[in-house]
Amino acid sequence: MRRSKFFMPTLKEIPAEAQIPSHRLMLRAGMVRQTAAGIYSWLPMGYRVLKKIEQIVREEMDATGAQEILMPTIQPAELWRESGRYDDYGKEMLRITDRHGRDMLYGPTNEEQITDIFRKTVRSYRDLPKLLYHIQWKFRDEVRPRFGVMRGREFLMKDSYSFDLDYESARRSYNKMFVSYLRTFARMGLTPIPMAADSGAIGGDMSHEFIILADTGESAVYCDKAWFNTDPLSLDIDFDADLQSIVDRWTELYAAADEKHDPATCPVDADQLYTGRGIEVGHIFNFGTKYSKSMGATVSNSEGQEVPVEMGSYGIGVSRLVGAIIEASHDAVGIIWPPSVAPFQVGLINLRAGDAGCDAVCQQLYDGLAAANIETLYDDRDERAGVKFAEMDLIGLPWQIAVGPRGVKAGTVEIKQRGGEREEVPAESALARLT
Numbered sequence: 279m280r281r282s283k284f285f286m287p288t289l290k291e292i293p294a295e296a297q298i299p300s301h302r303l304m305l306r307a308g309m310v311r312q313t314a315a316g317i318y319s320w321l322p323m324g325y326r327v328l329k330k331i332e333q334i335v336r337e338e339m340d341a342t343g344a345q346e347i348l349m350p351t352i353q354p355a356e357l358w359r360e361s362g363r364y365d366d367y368g369k370e371m372l373r374i375t376d377r378h379g380r381d382m383l384y385g386p387t388n389e390e391q392i393t394d395i396f397r398k399t400v401r402s403y404r405d406l407p408k409l410l411y412h413i414q415w416k417f418r419d420e421v422r423p424r425f426g427v428m429r430g431r432e433f434l435m436k437d438s439y440s441f442d443l444d445y446e447s448a449r450r451s452y453n454k455m456f457v458s459y460l461r462t463f464a465r466m467g468l469t470p471i472p473m474a475a476d477s478g479a480i481g482g483d484m485s486h487e488f489i490i491l492a493d494t495g496e497s498a499v500y501c502d503k504a505w506f507n508t509d510p511l512s513l514d515i516d517f518d519a520d521l522q523s524i525v526d527r528w529t530e531l532y533a534a535a536d537e538k539h540d541p542a543t544c545p546v547d548a549d550q551l552y553t554g555r556g557i558e559v560g561h562i563f564n565f566g567t568k569y570s571k572s573m574g575a576t577v578s579n580s581e582g583q584e585v586p587v588e589m590g591s592y593g594i595g596v597s598r599l600v601g602a603i604i605e606a607s608h609d610a611v612g613i614i615w616p617p618s619v620a621p622f623q624v625g626l627i628n629l630r631a632g633d634a635g636c637d638a639v640c641q642q643l644y645d646g647l648a649a650a651n652i653e654t655l656y657d658d659r660d661e662r663a664g665v666k667f668a669e670m671d672l673i674g675l676p677w678q679i680a681v682g683p684r685g686v687k688a689g690t691v692e693i694k695q696r697g698g699e700r701e702e703v704p705a706e707s708a709l710a711r712l713t
C-alpha cells in the first residue's frame with residue numbers, strides 16, 4: 279500500500295478526551311474515529327488490526343472443533359423474557375420497538391438466542407457435545423464508556439457456547455475453551471493469566487477471567503512473578519484428549535483480583551509477588567442448566583428421558599484486544615505491534631521521493647516484498663524525513679526500511695526493528711533479513 283493513497287488520518291495533537299495511551303495512539307494513528315460516545319468507526323489501519331485479531335481467534339476456535347455461525351445483532355425480547363433476563367439486565371440493554379410494536383433489543387450477548395436455536399434443532403444425546411461460536415457486534419449501554427475501544431458501548435465479541443449431556447462432558451468443553459484462550463492470547467504476543475472469577479449476571483459455578491497485565495488496566499491484580507515465564511505456545515495440545523492437567527498447571531500459580539486477594543493469607547512471598555493492574559480480555563463460564571431449564575432446551579438421554587442440556591459460554595473482547603495489545607506494547611513515541619497482529623509488517627520509507635535513484639530502489643524493494651507476500655506500507659510522499667520516521671514509529675510496524683540518496687550511492691539501505699537500532703545493510707540483502 280502506498281502511503282500517498284492510504285486513508286490514514288493521523289493527528290499531530292494529542293486528543294484531549296483520551297486518557298490512556300491506547301486511546302491516544304489509536305486516534306493519533308488514524309485507526310478509529312468516534313461516532314458517538316462508546317461507538318467507533320474503524321478506519322483502514324484499525325480495521326486491518328481488528329481483522330488480524332479476529333482471524334487468530336477464529337483459527338484457535340476452529341482448532342478446538344468449535345464451528346462458526348453468525349447470529350443477528352437484533353433479538354426479540356420474548357427470548358429474554360423466557361430466561362428472566364429481560365428485566366434483570368436493566369439500563370445496559372438497548373431496547374428497540376419495531377413498526378409492529380414488538381419489543382426487540384440489540385444483543386448484549388447471545389445465550390438466549392443460541393439456546394433457542396439449540397432447542398429447535400437438537401433432540402438426542404447422540405448429537406452432543408456441540409460447540410458453536412460467532413464473532414459479532416454487541417451493544418451494552420455502559421454508564422461510563424471510556425478508554426476508547428476498551429470499554430465501548432458497541433464492541434466486537436467472540437462468543438462461543440457449549441452443549442453437553444452431563445457435567446463431566448461440560449467440564450471437558452470448558453477446558454477446551456480454557457486452553458484455546460491461552461493459545462489465542464499468546465499468539466497475540468500477550469501473557470494471559472486466568473483468574474477464578476465470579477460469574478455475575480451470566481450465572482454459573484465454574485468461571486475464569488483471562489487478564490493481561492497493563493498499567494492502565496481497570497482492576498488491581500496480584501500474581502506470582504512466575505507467570506512471566508509461562509508460554510502456552512510451548513504446549514503440545516490434543517483437543518480430543520482430557521485437558522485437565524493443562525488447566526491445573528495454569529491455575530496452580532497464584533493470581534487474584536483485589537476482592538479475592540488478602541495479604542494475610544497470600545501464599546506467595548512478598549518478593550515473588552507482582553502487584554499491578556490487569557485488563558480482562560476474555561471470560562469463560564459454565565452455567566449448567568440455567569438457560570436450558572428456563573427455556574426448555576432438553577435432549578433425550580440413552581434411557582429415553584428428556585434432560586436439560588449442560589451449557590457454558592465463553593467470550594473474548596475482540597475489539598477491546600486492539601486497545602489492550604497497545605496498552606501492553608508501546609513506548610513514548612508510539613505503538614509496537616506484535617508481528618502477528620501488525621497492520622503491515624514493513625514500513626518502507628523513501629527519504630527523497632522524486633529522486634530517480636531512491637524511487638528505483640524503493641520500487642524494487644516494494645515489488646520484492648509484495649512477491650514475498652509481506653504486507654508493506656510504502657511511504658512515497660514528498661515529506662521531510664523526520665516526519666516520516668516519526669509517523670512510522672507512531673504506527674509501530676515491526677520493521678522499517680529507509681532508503682536515502684547516500685545509501686543508494688553506496689548500495690545500502692537502513693533497516694530497523696521497531697524499538698531497536700538502525701542498521702545499514704546492502705540493499706539486496708534487506709529482503710532476506712525479513713524473511
Ligand code: 5CA
Binds near residue numbers: 428480
Ligand atoms: N456471555 C458471556 C460470555 S460469551 C459474556 O458476555 N461475557 S463478558 O461479559 O465477560 O464479555 C466477554 C468479553 O467481552 C469480556 O471479557 C471483555 O473482554 C469484552 N467486553 C465486555 N464488555 C465490553 C465493553 N463494554 N467494551 C469492550 N469489550 C467488552
